[in-house]
Amino acid sequence: MAGAQQERAMGAIMGAFIGEALGVGPHWYYDLKELHRTYGDWIDDYTTPEPGRFHHGLTAGQNSQAGFILELMLRSLVECNGYDEADFCQRVDNDLFPLLDGKPRSGPGHYTSESIRHAWKRRVAEKRPWHDIGGAADTTEAMERTLAIAVRYAAEPARLSQAIANNTALTQSSETMLSMGVGYGCILACLIQGDTMDAQIYQQPLKWLAENTLAFEPVTTRQPAPDHPELPLRAQRHIVRDTLHAASDIAASATDPAIRIKPAWKVSHLYGMPCAFYHQLPAAYYLAARFSDDFESAVLHAINGGGQNQSRAMLAGALVGAQVGLAGIPERFLDGLDRSAEIRKLTHSLASQMSD
Template sequence: MDDYLKSKFVGAVLGAAVGDALGKAVEDLTEEEVIEFYGDRIRDFVSPHPSSPAYGQLPEETSDETTIFRILLESLVESKGLDIKDFLNRLIDWYNREETHRYPDPMLLTAIDLLSRGINPSSHGLVSSSVEGILRSVAMGLFHYYNPELAAEGGKVVSLLTHRGNVISETSAILSALIAHLVRGDFLLEDFRERIRLIEKLKEYVKDEKVKKVLDKVSELLMESADLDTAIMTLGNGTFALEALPLAIYIFLSNLDNPEEALYQAVNSYGEFGGDTDAVGFLVGSMVGAYWGEEAIPYHLRENVENSKKLRELAEKLYELTEKQQLSLS
C-alpha cells in the first residue's frame, strides 16, 4: 500500500479536526475582539473567547462538526462502505446523548429528531444552506478518491440526509470532488494555471449557474492576488455554504507556497464582523492534508488535537478499506 496516499488520508482527517479546534476559539468574533483578547491572530490551541459559542471548551477540543465527521468515518469503516441507515442510527444515538453535544447546528438536531420518528424533513419544509451540513462529505472524497464523480454523488447523499436544499447538494458535490482530486494529485497546483483549471473542473460537478459564478469569483480573486480581507468582503465568511466553502478554496489555493499559512489564515478569517472560523478552518485543514499529506499540518497540532489517535486510526482504516475495494474491482 502507498504510504504517501495513506498520509493524505490522515492529513485530511487530522487537518479538518485541527482547523475546527483552532477556529472554534474565535468563531463569531471581530478582528478587533481577537487582537484585544489574544494580542495577535491565533496560531495554536487557545481557550475560546468568552463570546465564542465554544466558550468553556478546552483549547484542543473540537466542535460537533468534527464529531459528525468522526461518526461518518466510523460508520464507513465498520460497515465497510456507505450504509446510510447505519450512519443515521449512529446520528440518532449521538442525538440522544445530549450531554455530549457542543453547540450543535439546530437544523441538524431538528432533522435527526424527525428522521428518528420516520418523518422526512423535507415534508416539514426543512431546508438548510449551512456549511455544517457539508463538512462530513470530506469523508466521501477520501472513500471514493479514485473516482471524483462518485465522490461527488456520495457527498450529496451523506449531506442531504440532514440538510436539504440545492445549495447543500451543489456544495457537498464540490467539496467531495475537490478532496478526491487533491488526494489523487490530478492538478499540480504549484503552477498557477493549474489552480484555475481545477476551479473549472469543479464547475463540472454543479448545475446551478449561480454556484458556478461564485467559483468564477474565486478564480478572479486568485488572478488579482487578493488579500484575505478582500476575499472575505467578496465571498463572505459566514455559515452560508456558498460563503464558507468558496472562501476556504480561495485561502487554500492562494497559499500553495505555504500550507501552514493557509491553515492560519483560515482559522483567523473573522474579518471585521466575525465569521464561521471553525468551519473554514475545518475545510482548509482537510484540503491542506489531502494535497500535501499529514506533514503539512504542524506536528504539535495534529498530535494534540482531541481524539488524535482515534482519528488517525479511522483515517488509516478508511484508506486500507478503500484500497482493498480497489483491488477487488481490478
C-alpha cells in the same frame, strides 16, 4: 502511487479535524477588535473559549460538534468499509441525538447548528423517518461530514457523487446545497489524486460529467447520467458544473499577481464572514489555492478572519491537507489535537480502504 494518495487522504482528514479544533476558542467573533482583545493580534495555535462563548467548557485542542459528527462518519465508513446510510443514521440516532435538546447551546461542543437542530426536532420530537427530516439550512454542516466520503471514494466518482448527495439530503434538502457539496467533494477527491488547487482544478470533474460518471446532469446537454443502483438515489440529479467553474476562477484569482488580498485573512471580508456556504466555500477555495503548499498559513488565515472561522478553517484544512499530505502538517498541530493518536489511527484505516 497508492502510498502517496493515502498520505494525502490522511492529510485531508487530519487537516479538517485540526481546522475545526483551531476554531473552538475564537469561533463567531464578528467584531475583530473584540477578537484581538481576547486572543491578541494573531492566533497561531489552539485556544480555550472564554466564559459565555459558544464552546465554553472545551479546552484548547478539543473538537466541537462538527468534529464529533465527522468522527461518527469516519467510524461508519471504516467499520462498514464504505458508505452505509443505515449505519450512519443509526449512529446519529444512538450517539448524537440523545445528547441534544433542540436548543442551540446543547450537545457535544456545547453548540448545535441549525440543520442538526432541525433534524433532531423532526426525527426525535416529531418521530419522522430519516427520509423526511431534511431542512433548508444553507450552511456547510453536510460538507463538513461528507468530506470523509470524498476521501473514501476519491478514485470512485460515481459512488462519491451519490453518497455525498444522499447524505447531504438527510439534513439539508436544498438542491443547491447538494450541488455545492458534490462539487466540493469532487475537488477534494482530485486533490487527493494529486492535482493542485489552481485554475485547472475543474477539468477532471468536468470529464466525469461528460462521461456520465457522476449522477448529475451536464448543464449544456441535459442528458441524464445513469443510475447507480448499488447506492440509494433519494437525492435527485443536480447541476454541479457552475460550482466547479467557480472554484477554478477563485483559485486563479489567488495566484494572479494583479489580484492580491493583503493580508490574506481579509478574504473573509471580501466573501463575507457569516455561515452560509456562499461565504464559506469561496474563502476556503481561495486560501487552499493561495497556500497550496503551506498548511499552517491556510488554516491560520482562515481562523484570523473571524466570523464563522471554524467552518472556513475546517473546509480549507481538508483542501490544503490533501495537497501537502499528513507529513506537510506541522507536528505541533497534530500533537496539540485532543485524542490525536486515536483519530489518526481511524484516518489511517480509512485511507487503507481506498481504491487505487
